[in-house]
Amino acid sequence: MDQDRTPLFDAISEYDERRPAYFRIPGHRFENGIDPKFRERVGDEIFKMDLTETPLTDDLHNASGAIKEAEELAADLWGAEYTHFLVNGSTCGNQTMIITTANHGQKVCIPRNAHKSALMGLIIGGGKPVYIMPQIEEEWGLHGGITPEQAEEMFREHPDCRGLMVVSPTYYGVISDIEGLAEVCHRHGAVLMVDEAHGAHCYFSDRLPKGGIQAGADMCVQSIHKVTGSFTQSSMLHVNSRLVDRAFLEANLHLVQSTSPSYLLMTSLDMARHDMAMRGAEMVDEAFELAHDARAEINMIRGLRCAGKEIEGHAGIYKLDETRLTISAAEIGITGFALKKMLFEEYNVDVELADYRNALAIVTFANRREDLDRLVASLTDIAATYKDGKPLPKASPLPPQPEYVLSPRAAYFGETKPIWWEDAVGHISGEMIAPYPPGIPVIYPGERMSQEVWDYLEEVRLRKGHLHGPADPDLNTLQIIE
């Protein structure tokens, strides 16, 4: 296909040139109805593109024109049979994959490091989860991958399981053996779903591991906004499978997406696809180089380490996306949380997330060498200041999975009542709780609160970390099922 085409962008531009007298939604009529302060800061052009399903601009929910062509170009670029644009992030893509694969008590295998959107898919569709625990990389305290052997064992126990989801790459760039997993799933007539929210760039450089669709996955969800140049909340769902019921998948997309999808988001997907098609290889190589050099420099700083290819081959880590910089100052007693805070507050360097042992910096093609220089210089300064600190103890990324009592759906819709957080151990949780980022639930609705989960959450609570899920955001109380 001619990847130089930009069908949705062109359709919107053509509509804007016509400038019809406008009597539709949105109410702001191009730039006219926008607050002057906002217009002054942003300029007018972006508001002119915030349109709706006009005769020129197609309809996401029944695409047959500009959006359809834009989706076909994306499918062609990422190697899928077909692609859907998503305006509610990978969150709605994961929900759709899960609902389409398993509903009404059908089994689906979910890794315990899955993003909370997988749980939401179970709640909406009523699928029955079979959990699988990714291996733990002890040295760094990270989740490793899911191995084909684990998948094989899971299917031995649950031959009626209809699909397996994996998160690959993870936030930390950990990639599972997708080819091996696809082979196992397909032998069992099951679907392999890859939450590739962090992996859309992998398809563009030989220096990065293969992308999920390239490696044989049936469905992949990508947050185009996380690693390439589209607006926040815009994602794609790619499908390459005879096992997926396309009509049902499309019906499920209607279930989880707005009937007023943003044309800004969709156009930004069209343009990010165009950019990746035109210069993706060059851009991803540039990101790789920047990360590669920074990693080497960080590893020269006494007391600091940055994870690299040496972690491949352990704990189910098939490959590492080296554009992710997992940085640890644990050797000199600095937690990832403290490191992230110091970097921002004292050096004006903002990294994506932290866990107990590590801070994570995401490097994309849009970073400049100067950004990496600032990161390395700040880390050098921090390491010199704290050089005499005592090493931190090892820690696991998540507490063990608590006891499963009720299905997520039954628990979510069950009768709940609040109890004091101090008294929560031993009770069945009526709610999910996920520290954010990374948004991985440590307890699902319907699971019994264990001492380990309680201790883990108590630490986050005292640190005033963000918690997604609980009705009481400060977690002074927990909703339980009696």
Ligand SMILES: Cc1ncc(COP(=O)(O)O)c(C=O)c1O
């Ligand atoms: C692994 C993973 N999957 C899915 C999501 C959800 O993606 P989005 O923010 O595009 O909805 C996230 C978000 O952080 C994520 O980290």
